[in-house]
Amino acid sequence: MHTYSIEEQERVERIIRQCALCYVGLIDKNRRPYVLPMNFGYKDEIIYLHSGPEGKAAALMAEGPEVCLTFCTDSKLIWQHQEVACSYRMRAESVLVYGHVVPEEDFDEKVKALDIIMQQYSGKTFTYSDPAVKNVKIWKVALEEVSAKEFGVPSRNALKYKDRDRF
Numbered sequence: 489m490h491t492y493s494i495e496e497q498e499r500v501e502r503i504i505r506q507c508a509l510c511y512v513g514l515i516d517k518n519r520r521p522y523v524l525p526m527n528f529g530y531k532d533e534i535i536y537l538h539s540g541p542e543g544k545a546a547a548l549m550a551e552g553p554e555v556c557l558t559f560c561t562d563s564k565l566i567w568q569h570q571e572v573a574c575s576y577r578m579r580a581e582s583v584l585v586y587g588h589v590v591p592e593e594d595f596d597e598k599v600k601a602l603d604i605i606m607q608q609y610s611g612k613t614f615t616y617s618d619p620a621v622k623n624v625k626i627w628k629v630a631l632e633e634v635s636a637k638e639f640g641v642p643s644r645n646a647l648k649y650k651d652r653d654r655f
């Protein structure tokens with residue numbers, strides 16, 4: 489089974505949109521890694537995150553640090569030979585993004601960002617109360633450096649006929 493790099497921007501975007509959450513990798517003040525699952529929205533090569541105003545993540549992101557975001561589609565266990573451990577793989581696609589956190593303070597831009605996040609999950613448009621918008625923190629991360637990979641791609645010639653049904 490093979491791992492392939494994915495170069496096409498369109499495919500990278502499709503993978504990101506398929507994901508339910510991303511993992512936000514930060515470095516804290518003691519140089520310790522701090523990785524959190526977070527919801528997100530995506531539009532025009534920008535990832536939108538949101539959080540409350542308090543807490544470790546918000547304090548770190550307010551500094552505008554470099555972050556590493558990881559997205560991974562649902563994975564599926566596959567194998568070429570059921571009895572051979574090293575023929576087992578996970579089939580999935582993942583995207584890794586490096587960028588810098590930019591806090592968004594403008595009220596109308598925050599509303600747009602919330603719409604983009606809600607679109608990712610519901611496909612619907614919402615209204616938000618003024619205090620809710622003022623209170624929420626919006627963090628934007630532009631896709632400065634991106635890599636994407638596809639894992640567990642079977643070598644079809646090596647598969648027995650019955651195995652092919654799994655893919």
Ligand SMILES: Cc1cc2nc3c(=O)[nH]c(=O)nc-3n(C[C@H](O)[C@H](O)[C@H](O)COP(=O)(O)OP(=O)(O)OC[C@H]3O[C@@H](n4cnc5c(N)ncnc54)[C@H](O)[C@@H]3O)c2cc1C
Pocket residue numbers: 509524525526527528537538539540542543544545546
């Ligand atoms: C599926 C999913 C989606 C989420 N989406 C969002 C989102 O969009 N926005 C958002 O703000 N938060 C989201 N969260 C929660 C997020 O992962 C953090 O828990 C939250 O943001 C608080 O982080 P903090 O740094 O402010 O924590 P603090 O309140 O400062 O946490 C104190 C300590 O708690 C521990 N801790 C914090 N978070 C976690 C965690 N997730 N798991 C285990 N230990 C933890 C750490 O040791 C940390 O030092 C999501 C969580 C899940 C599971």
